[in-house]
Amino acid sequence: MVNGLRLHYVIAGSGDPLVLLHGWPQSWREWRHVIPELASRFTVIAPDMRGFGDSDKPSGGYDKRTVARDIRELVHVLGFREIHLAGHDLGMMVAYEYAASYPAEVRRLAVLEAGLPGLGLEAFLDTAKYPHLWHFGFFNAPGVAETLIAGREKLFLSHFIRHLAYDPYAVTGDDLDEYADRMSAPGALRASFEHYRAFPADALNNQENARKKLAMPVLGIGGDHSLGEHVGKLMEPLADQVSTAVVERSGHWVPEEQPEQLANLLTGFFTQP
Template sequence: MTSYLADTKTALEAKFTHKYAFVNGIRLHYVIGGQGDAIVLLHGWPHTWYQWHKVMPALAEHYTVIAVDIRGFGDSSKPAVGYDSRTEAEDIYQLVHSLGFERVFLVGSDWGAPVNYAYAAAHPEDVRRFVNLDATLPGFGWEDLAGYSSETSRQGGGIWHFNFNAVPDLPEALIAGRERIFISYFFNRYSYNPSGISEAEIDEYVRWYSAPGAVRASLGLYRAIHESVEQNKQNAKTKLQIPVLVLGGSHGLADRPIKAMQAVAVDVRGTVIQGCGHFIPEEQPEFLIEQLLQFFGEDYKS
């Protein structure tokens, strides 16, 4: 894995450029490289664009790859508001069009998937295909994981940090100065093989998470959850016709993401990746590259 990461780092430096765009009232940082039709990659929590560093070079051999720090993360702006899925999606939509693209492929991991769903629901004519990696949607499965459903409560509650992260002010106070402990916990807890995410990779996320305002901004996603739930319920009244690929980790959310997308889209296919936890781009990059190239390639045959 060390040599693979070294090769990836060299490829990133050679093929990709860091840029900024002012859209929807904020500054977005993104990394772009390759040529051809655009693939937009949206990370989860507590990641940045760097979640995709293992898959970006291979995808750039065939497409223009745009990996974005979503609002509140990485080197993008950290405003006080705008962390509902619809606003986050509008940020990305305006970025895509500012770069001269119209119809794009979308890939979202964890929280990136709800943002991409909101993008596709608002602009279905501008999305070629959509990929969800180990994520449910607010309003469609997220509540069960958070422990809001009676069934989950009877089983001892949900994933603890969903509710912890939504509490105002307290998480910031407890995490300050302990960012590495906090971040490392999630990679160790939700990876099937924690060695798939190196200490050097964790360093990158700790560097970002230790910046002023970073913790507060990242938790905005959780604090806007009820707004995102209502948006998704409204969006789901018209099911997506866009082809959707859903991948879950056998030691992550398994088939829950597939069920979530079947509630909001018509053409859904998916699989559960054996021997994989929640972080598919890091844990199974080769498999993910193969799946994305195959799925997106079908668009040119139809």
Template sequence: MKTNLLNNVFSNLKNKTAQLFAVVILLLTFISCNKKAEETPATEAKPAKTTETTQPAPANPPANFKHATATVNGIKIHYVIGGQGDPLVLVHGFGQNWYMWNRLLPELSKHFTVIAPDLRGVGESDKPESGYDKKTMASDIHELVNQLGYKSINLAGHDIGLMVAYAYAAQYGDSVKKVALMDALLPGIEPVWSNVKGSAWWFGFFAWPASGDIVKGKEKEFLTNFWPVVGHVKDPFTAEESAEFIRAYATEGGTTAAFKWFGAFDQDGKDNLVFAKKKLKMPLLAMGGEYFAAAFLKDHSKLVAENVTESKIAGAGHWLVQENTAQVQKDLLAFFLGK
């Protein structure tokens, strides 16, 4: 039965890729047409129009949270922080930024001091040329935690954030009380890695060095066509969520840098094979969407961790927090507050 579920997931991924293929083709056509236009001599000189564009302001968190920045590993990391109690660090994934957690922050902050950073490469965080392997990205978060004065944390990561959270727990296990891995997979951990990598064609496109130039200036078209590829619920994001995610990736160099998260997968795979030699000992929650990673994430996680429990998010695809907010909140609280 598990094999059939996994096959269904891979088949579902393949069936949905046509949507994003169309977007890529349109973007390539757009660039090609522009290039031809630039090479064709103009028959009439027209005065250039000068317009000033203002970057939209970042979205605001709940009233008991604040925006902040810290310099870690020589770069600036933006984060929001609020609440009270033990620290809970929430790490976002691709196609979203810290704001993916916004629906959960009011309730989570009643129980925890919640820290939700923007990963290097997106939004108000810096976008350096290198350092997009998850081992390094985890060290960004660890240094931030240290600067904030915390010795141990609870940790949750979604999508790329799952990979960063695992790298954090593998490197700094003594300082992680519990970790939740949400709806993705770990590079290099087989057999799931090769199966998904072979089906999720966007892994290759995003890792392609030219992809950032193709998407630049078309972040809205790109993201609104990509989100449904791995989702299940129709239009799960609010207008405010969509606008914030688009804004974060439209910051200068944003999409190009975020694509480097995928370009580092080969190195991540090598690192994970080393990490996996010593299984995680802290409690781990494997949280997958019914129509995405729930088919494999529990067994996948058991290959790298000793104490794994499962949460299957009903009716959800990849965008768990938005597709079934109530169950995600309930299950995260039960896990992190449970004894």
């Protein structure tokens, strides 16, 4: 129980704490191929963010500042304070907020495959130019997306995930069953879309955060068939020390499409002095 709600998490390994934050429509499970390698060097903590997986799905609190507070309280309850932090997709947005709000508590930050509301994400909302990103507007329509998807979770997620993948079967049928099962829980679809509907509040918070650059080292990671170098370029104005990595033969779902490459990148980055 943290910040007024129940968060589900998994924990593995020993060493410096490393927190992994997932994206939409997933859960901690997206990291399962990466965790064993990382757990040989770190205490890996992979939570389900509010609204996802087996965590609670409250009516509000989906701005990334509140979600970052959830994760920070979990870290403290587990007995840690200074952490390494990595976030993918929506988890990238939460990770940036965490690092900006609690800079003394984040040693190193890795961000994967997303933009930031208020700091450039809006450029990708032009569906004429980026037709594969049509879902931003769809998810933002209150009540519409959940009504149309309810009862068809696996059908929708299969299309959505495979459309953004380099290897359309890296996210397996079992994975899709798991994600669809969690998304079919009462309130889960609505809760997951509330993360997108909080973007206007996130934009204001991010613009405030951007007034002070992050001091910790930052690694921006993109798939070569998705955002590529853009993630690192996005972070360059926001941090003093930014490096970029592009994962080969990967679309958007880097932790599941190329877990070995990603584990090696993260291990190398988070073990630097």
